Amino acid sequence: MGTNEHYFTRAKLSIPGGVNSPVRAYGSVGGTPRFLVSARGAYVTDAEGREYVDLVSSWGPAILGHAYPSVVKAVQDAAAKGLSFGASTPGETELAELVRERVRVGDQCAVEKLRLVSTGTEATMTAIRLARGATGRDLLVKFAGHYHGHSDALLAEAGSGLATLAMPGSAGVTAATAAQTLVIPYNDLAAVRAVFAEHGPNIAAVIVEAAAANMGVVAPERGFNRALAAIARENGALTIFDEVLTGFRVGPAGWWGLEAARVVPDGAGWQPDLFTFGKVIGGGMPLAALGGRADIMDRLAPLGPVYQAGTLSGNPVAVAAGIATLRAADAAVYAKLDAVADRLSAAVSAALAAQGVEHTVQRAGNLFSFAFAATAPRNYADVKAQQAFRYAPFFHAMLDAGVSLPPSVFEAWFVSAAHDDAAVSRILDALPAAARAAAAP
Numbered sequence: 056m057g058t059n060e061h062y063f064t065r066a067k068l069s070i071p072g073g074v075n076s077p078v079r080a081y082g083s084v085g086g087t088p089r090f091l092v093s094a095r096g097a098y099v100t101d102a103e104g105r106e107y108v109d110l111v112s113s114w115g116p117a118i119l120g121h122a123y124p125s126v127v128k129a130v131q132d133a134a135a136k137g138l139s140f141g142a143s144t145p146g147e148t149e150l151a152e153l154v155r156e157r158v159r160v161g162d163q164c165a166v167e168k169l170r171l172v173s174t175g176t177e178a179t180m181t182a183i184r185l186a187r188g189a190t191g192r193d194l195l196v197k198f199a200g201h202y203h204g205h206s207d208a209l210l211a212e213a214g215s216g217l218a219t220l221a222m223p224g225s226a227g228v229t230a231a232t233a234a235q236t237l238v239i240p241y242n243d244l245a246a247v248r249a250v251f252a253e254h255g256p257n258i259a260a261v262i263v264e265a266a267a268a269n270m271g272v273v274a275p276e277r278g279f280n281r282a283l284a285a286i287a288r289e290n291g292a293l294t295i296f297d298e299v300l301t302g303f304r305v306g307p308a309g310w311w312g313l314e315a316a317r318v319v320p321d322g323a324g325w326q327p328d329l330f331t332f333g334k335v336i337g338g339g340m341p342l343a344a345l346g347g348r349a350d351i352m353d354r355l356a357p358l359g360p361v362y363q364a365g366t367l368s369g370n371p372v373a374v375a376a377g378i379a380t381l382r383a384a385d386a387a388v389y390a391k392l393d394a395v396a397d398r399l400s401a402a403v404s405a406a407l408a409a410q411g412v413e414h415t416v417q418r419a420g421n422l423f424s425f426a427f428a429a430t431a432p433r434n435y436a437d438v439k440a441q442q443a444f445r446y447a448p449f450f451h452a453m454l455d456a457g458v459s460l461p462p463s464v465f466e467a468w469f470v471s472a473a474h475d476d477a478a479v480s481r482i483l484d485a486l487p488a489a490a491r492a493a494a495a496p
């Protein structure tokens with residue numbers, strides 16, 4: 056096996072930037088990206104044979120830990136029966152039924168119908184087309200710093216890799232498309248009211264991350280999502296609740312489930328029109344979905360006039376991974392994720408405080424991150440104003456000690472149920488040196 060440096064040099068000759076997704080290039084933290092060859096439980100192993108405790112978790116899917124036995128077995132069994140049929144399968148219905156059962160609180164079923172696609176990008180792209188088709192309106196409202204995948208309409212002031220690379224949008228998006236996306240600050244109901252006051256009759260939908268986690272974590276303020284949906288409804292617009300990242304990760308029914316069950320205060324009693332899911336729903340395989348009100352979902356082809364399709368949609372191997380993951384993700388798993396998130400976020404905060412590093416703990420359910428700021432950021436402008444330069448030395452000190460963090464301060468940290476005491480201890484041991492490094496620059 057070669058070194059990470061060798062693989063990166065070679066990759067750059069045949070892959071743009073050496074990566075197939077920009078954040079992987081370590082652009083904002085510098086250094087050589089680790090080329091991974093295997094993963095098990097809470098650990099990943101690089102091409103040099105070095106093992107790291109993983110706090111990326113494939114950017115969300117690996118809630119059970121990597122290579123979870125029942126998921127791997129489901130995938131192997133499905134693969135042995137054929138990789139792709141391009142026809143309907145019983146498994147697709149089973150997965151849709153599982154989601155229907157889960158994304159409900161009491162009698163309130165929030166996902167009456169579900170369509171499977173292959174990526175979160177496809178799910179949100181289809182959801183906005185569906186909203187436009189259903190309302191006959193053109194405009195879309197999104198929030199600065201929220202990331203919904205890389206379709207043209209959704210790249211304006213987006214988080215995730217665009218935040219990391221400080222890109223306000225993307226070249227190649229036509230001015231006409233960009234003009235149809237209205238971007239407003241997050242957690243600001245006055246801005247929501249203002250955009251509807253000005254453009255109300257032309258707004259098809261507002262799309263929002265259930266809890267923002269692509270500019271680091273920025274939780275919605277009390278009652279924000281509910282009020283947002285109410286304003287949209289008063290104006291005849293739909294609410295698209297993007298749970299690609301939060302869905303089945305922060306709880307069995309995602310972030311909406313936490314609000315509906317009053318785990319998050321002041322959220323109960325409302326329902327989005329459409330949801331998007333990804334990541335956990337595919338258990339690490341390429342699978343995502345959009346779902347919600349049956350009357351809207353039934354406007355998709357073949358029943359309705361809004362077209363969407365996919366050669367690999369509902370792929371049987373991916374569906375098997377999704378079913379096995381959701382079946383294994385029980386109450387004990389979510390309790391474990393919450394406990395690990397509590398322990399780690401408190402320990403990182405204590406280590407930074409011990410070095411006098413100004414920071415806030417950003418938390419939404421079991422998702423967390425840290426902002427190098429005096430007060431908790433509530434929107435993208437606040438997030439961008441932090442002392443982001445402190446993250447690179449912190450990140451590298453952790454990496455040197457065998458802990459793999461997201462290579463950007465504008466991303467959430469992802470724990471798994473496999474983060475046992477041994478894995479957590481390794482992280483805790485690495486913290487004092489990393490906090491010193493963050494204090495130094």
Ligand code: PMP
Nearest residue numbers: 174175176202203204299300333
């Ligand atoms: N929406 C959200 C909230 C996401 O976090 C992401 C991916 N990080 C996406 C959409 C896009 O999903 P994908 O990368 O599968 O296209």
